[in-house]
Amino acid sequence: MLIFTYSMIFAITIVSALIVIVSRNTFYSAISLIVTMIAIAGNFLMMRAELIALVQLLVYAGAIMVLFLFVIMLLNLREEEETPRSLMPRKIAGLLLAMIFIVQAAYITLSIFNIDSVRDPIVLTEEFNASQEKRAEETGVNAFAETLFTKYMIPFELTSVLLLAAIVGAVAVGLKEDKRQAAPDAPQANLQ
Amino acid sequence: MDLFDLITSIIKGLAFPLIPLTLVPVIVLFERKIIGWVQERPGPNRVGPWGVVQAVADAAKLIFKEDLRPAGAIAFLHTLAPALTIVTTFLTLSVVPFGPKLSFEFDGVMRTVSMSVLDLNLGLVFFLSITSISIYGIILAGWSSNNKYSLLGGLRSSAQMVSYEINLSFTLACVLILAGSFDVYDIVEAQQGGFLNWFIWRQPLAFLLFFIAQIAETNRLPFDLPEGESELTGGFHTEYSGMKFAMFFMAEYISMFVMAALVSVLFLGGFQGPVALPVSEWIGGPAWLTQALNALIGLFWLIAKIAGQIFFMIWMRATLPRLRYDQLMSLGWKVMFELATINLIYTAAVQLMFGSNPMPLFTIPFLGTISVQWIVLFALGAGVIAGVELLTQAYRRRTLNAC
Amino acid sequence: MFAPYLSILVTLVFSIILASILLILARWVGWRSSNSVKSLPFECGNLPSGEAQKVQFSVKFYMTALLFLIFDMETLFVLLWAAAFQRLMELGLGALVFWEMMFFIGVLIAGYIYVWRRGGFEWN
Numbered sequence: 001m002l003i004f005t006y007s008m009i010f011a012i013t014i015v016s017a018l019i020v021i022v023s024r025n026t027f028y029s030a031i032s033l034i035v036t037m038i039a040i041a042g043n044f045l046m047m048r049a050e051l052i053a054l055v056q057l058l059v060y061a062g063a064i065m066v067l068f069l070f071v072i073m074l075l076n077l078r079e080e081e082e083t084p085r086s087l088m089p090r091k092i093a094g095l096l097l098a099m100i101f102i103v104q105a106a107y108i109t110l111s112i113f114n115i116d117s118v119r120d121p122i123v124l125t126e127e128f129n130a131s132q133e134k135r136a137e138e139t140g141v142n143a144f145a146e147t148l149f150t151k152y153m154i155p156f157e158l159t160s161v162l163l164l165a166a167i168v169g170a171v172a173v174g175l176k177e178d179k180r181q182a183a184p185d186a187p188q189a190n191l192q
Numbered sequence: 193m194d195l196f197d198l199i200t201s202i203i204k205g206l207a208f209p210l211i212p213l214t215l216v217p218v219i220v221l222f223e224r225k226i227i228g229w230v231q232e233r234p235g236p237n238r239v240g241p242w243g244v245v246q247a248v249a250d251a252a253k254l255i256f257k258e259d260l261r262p263a264g265a266i267a268f269l270h271t272l273a274p275a276l277t278i279v280t281t282f283l284t285l286s287v288v289p290f291g292p293k294l295s296f297e298f299d300g301v302m303r304t305v306s307m308s309v310l311d312l313n314l315g316l317v318f319f320l321s322i323t324s325i326s327i328y329g330i331i332l333a334g335w336s337s338n339n340k341y342s343l344l345g346g347l348r349s350s351a352q353m354v355s356y357e358i359n360l361s362f363t364l365a366c367v368l369i370l371a372g373s374f375d376v377y378d379i380v381e382a383q384q385g386g387f388l389n390w391f392i393w394r395q396p397l398a399f400l401l402f403f404i405a406q407i408a409e410t411n412r413l414p415f416d417l418p419e420g421e422s423e424l425t426g427g428f429h430t431e432y433s434g435m436k437f438a439m440f441f442m443a444e445y446i447s448m449f450v451m452a453a454l455v456s457v458l459f460l461g462g463f464q465g466p467v468a469l470p471v472s473e474w475i476g477g478p479a480w481l482t483q484a485l486n487a488l489i490g491l492f493w494l495i496a497k498i499a500g501q502i503f504f505m506i507w508m509r510a511t512l513p514r515l516r517y518d519q520l521m522s523l524g525w526k527v528m529f530e531l532a533t534i535n536l537i538y539t540a541a542v543q544l545m546f547g548s549n550p551m552p553l554f555t556i557p558f559l560g561t562i563s564v565q566w567i568v569l570f571a572l573g574a575g576v577i578a579g580v581e582l583l584t585q586a587y588r589r590r591t592l593n594a595c
Numbered sequence: 596m597f598a599p600y601l602s603i604l605v606t607l608v609f610s611i612i613l614a615s616i617l618l619i620l621a622r623w624v625g626w627r628s629s630n631s632v633k634s635l636p637f638e639c640g641n642l643p644s645g646e647a648q649k650v651q652f653s654v655k656f657y658m659t660a661l662l663f664l665i666f667d668m669e670t671l672f673v674l675l676w677a678a679a680f681q682r683l684m685e686l687g688l689g690a691l692v693f694w695e696m697m698f699f700i701g702v703l704i705a706g707y708i709y710v711w712r713r714g715g716f717e718w719n
Contacts, residue, residue: 002597027335031269034328045600054317055671062324063667066354067660069331073347074657141314141374145679149692156672157695160702166665167706171713174658197598205605213613258628259621262636275614282610286603310603317674324667339636344652351656354663361670365677372681374674431636435621439614518718521659525716529666529707533700536673543680544693 006046013039030068037061051144196298200305208290208309209282212449217247219445223506230510257434262338265431269336274432274439277329280322281443281450286310287319288453289376291463291490294483306377307463307487313375316368319454320361323409326447327353330428333440337431345427348517349411355524356408356415359401362532366398366539367391367458380462387466392459396569397535399459401528403501406451408524410444413509415520452501453494460497463490655718662710669703672696 016039019032037060044053148156221236221243228235236243261270286309295304305311312318327350334346370391371379383390392399408415416427429440456462472485515523676696683692710716 005597031332038325050312050314051317054314054321057321058317058324058671059664059667062321062327063354063660063664066324066327066331066350067657067664069328069335070347070350070657070660073335073343074652074654141675142679142682145675146683146686146688149676149679149683149695150688153695157698157702159668159672160699163665163668164702164706167662167703167710170658170661170665171710171715174654174661175713175715197601201598201601202605205602206609209606209609255620255624263631264636271618275611275618278614278617279607279610282606282613283603286606309606311599320674337636347652347656351659355659358663358666358670361667361674365670365673368674368677369680372678374678435617435624439617521718522716525662526711533704536677537697537700540677540680540693540696544684544689547684 009039009042009046013043026072027069030065030072033068034061034065037065051141196296196303204305204309208288209285211290212285212446213442215449216442216445217251219448219502220250221247222502223509226503226506227510230507251438254434254438259436260431260433262431264338266336266338269332270431271436273329273333273336274436274443276332277326277443278439278446280326280329281446283322284319284326284447285450287312287315287376288450288494289380289457289462290494291487293377294487307490308376313373313378315376316364316374316379320357320364323360324357329443333432334428337428339431341430342428345430349428352411352415352520352524353409355521356405356528359405359524359528359532360409362529362536363398363402363405364458365536366395366532369536369539369543370394376457376462380457380464383461384464384468386468387461390459390461395459395535395539397531398539399455400569401532401535402458403455404528405524406455407505407508408520410447410451412444412448412505414512414514416514448502448505449498452498452505455501456494456497463494465489465493658715662715665706666703669700672699 013036016032016035020029020036023029023032038057041053041056041061044050044056224246225235225243236246239245239249261267289306289308291307293304293306295302297303308315310318330346330349330353332346334342334344334349337343367379368374371382373379429437432440471489472482475481475485673696676692680689680692683689
């Protein structure tokens with residue numbers, strides 16, 4: 001039962017992520033990216049990281065994807081246009097990134113599950129469940145907040161500076177035409 | 193996970209969504225009648241005695257209506273949008289506690305069951321996440337219809353919901369400081385012991401802001417810019433007809449119900465009555481009877497509070513004119529965000545200085561603990577009224593002189 | 596382990612079934628007759644001019660979404676802080692955490708005032 005749920009969520013994550021890159025229609029890509037984000041929240045939930053799962057929903061599926069959709073609507077991107085430029089550099093970069101990813105994934109998998117000794121899958125599952133329960137306690141709101149506001153106090157404060165930079169950037173990008181609008185007003189004022 | 197969890201989960205998951213679902217026609221009739229009375233006309237009175245069957249007739253009509261889809265619309269998304277809206281609305285319902293927790297003996301062990309669909313200590317975060325996802329139904333409806341009014345309505349609606357969601361969360365934070373938990377049951381418990389302990393007395397400003405923000409979130413008048421008939425015909429659901437339109441309509445009324453329930457939980461003591469009466473103790477009887485009675489009383493009070501708020505929302509709809517879009521945005525981003533931030537800092541500072549105990553400084557005999565916020569709020573209100581009065585008088589005098 | 600989520604799954608399935616039933620009703624019960632004029636997008640009786648999805652709209656919507664994203668992040672930290680505030684006060688961290696959050700909000704209020712003064716909240 002649990003295995004079935006895990007596999008379902010993993011499958012949805014991977015399939016929707018594939019649709020994002022395969023689809024030619026930008027809007028469909030964005031929508032399947034929303035599905036991916038929700039499925040990732042499901043992954044976090046299966047790891048008993050409830051708070052992170054909900055934050056994933058709130059920030060990624062809720063806020064960031066709204067921004068994506070707005071940008072897509074704003075730029076009227078319906079069909080992806082053929083790029084005349086060569087795709088070779090991108091392909092090489094993609095291959096490199098994929099290799100790095102595979103090495104990392106293999107390293108993590110091998111370091112968690114000791115492949116050398118063949119172990120009983122039931123014992124392994126029980127151990128896994130126990131560690132998950134422990135993690136669920138560690139990621140409760142109070143414990144989370146306590147760590148965040150004491151141990152990681154400085155990164156937390158720096159987040160505010162980062163967000164401030166984002167605000168300034170948003171204003172710089174979004175309000176560019178402000179000066180142009182202000183200019184024609186000036187002669188009108190002179191006329192009066 | 194055992195048999196007990198399975199049975200209670202299925203019962204909870206099916207029974208609680210049915211409560212608002214069955215109440216939707218009642219609320220619709222209620223609304224049409226009240227607006228009729230406000231405008232000095234009888235309202236629906238042809239179908240059945242006093243127009244009671246009107247909602248059923250409407251539903252039947254909507255079922256038999258033709259399902260139109262404009263040329264050039266994206267068929268799949270056009271169908272998905274109302275379904276998504278209604279599903280997310282039902283998911284937001286899952287945090288509402290309909291009554292006190294029940295305990296049963298099962299297999300020799302005492303087990304407790306919450307009277308909400310989702311018994312999670314992160315309930316309110318769940319609510320906020322689902323609310324933020326519910327925007328997609330509207331964006332998709334606007335985008336897929338191939339209609340300019342729909343697109344603009346969907347955009348306006350999502351921008352509006354997004355703006356007021358921040359105010360919603362900020363005012364929610366004030367209540368969280370007082371209750372110290374994301375769990376709705378903890379929040380209700382923190383308001384135990386009669387109506388003087390309700391958070392509305394300690395957080396009047398937060399209550400006001402939350403109420404306004406929730407009306408804007410549900411796109412009700414006077415904030416129903418996305419469907420302002422004079423500008424955008426039907427807004428994002430211009431191109432929806434028949435049952436698909438009914439789905440948006442239902443979702444709106446269910447989310448009204450959910451939001452009102454949430455306001456009750458956060459500020460009006462949830463399922464608790466205004467006076468803590470041990471009714472079930474007076475009647476006595478076996479434990480299950482007491483529990484059933486408590487659950488029913490809880491449900492009654494919650495529904496009563498929701499009904500009062502929905503009446504108020506309908507009253508507002510009948511009375512207030514629609515805002516302009518720039519007014520709406522500046523209200524959300526300038527006025528409400530500012531007030532919410534100030535209120536948050538104030539609440540945290542008071543909590544830090546005086547702790548959870550009510551401040552002795554602001555206790556008024558016989559009235560209990562009245563927050564200093566009320567005094568400030570009343571002073572501000574009086575100031576605004578006096579200012580408006582003076583201004584109109586000055587204006588009148590000037591126009592008279594000009595004549 | 597996932598017992599609390601079972602009921603939400605039931606509600607999810609219930610609402611999906613309800614939505615499907617309503618959509619099937621919409622598809623099969625109502626009669627349909629279609630012609631080329633009837634299926635035109637509604638534009639107050641005029642013939643629609645141009646494609647709807649090619650309409651240009653204000654960059655303000657994008658600005659609003661971006662500002663929402665930023666302030667939503669702030670909200671998230673504030674909510675966490677608010678819910679854990681009593682517990683942190685019990686641990687004797689009240690004043691520290693309070694001033695931490697004041698600094699955090701203060702920095703963002705600086706940004707907020709900047710946006711206001713640049714006219715980021717004006718919709719004219």
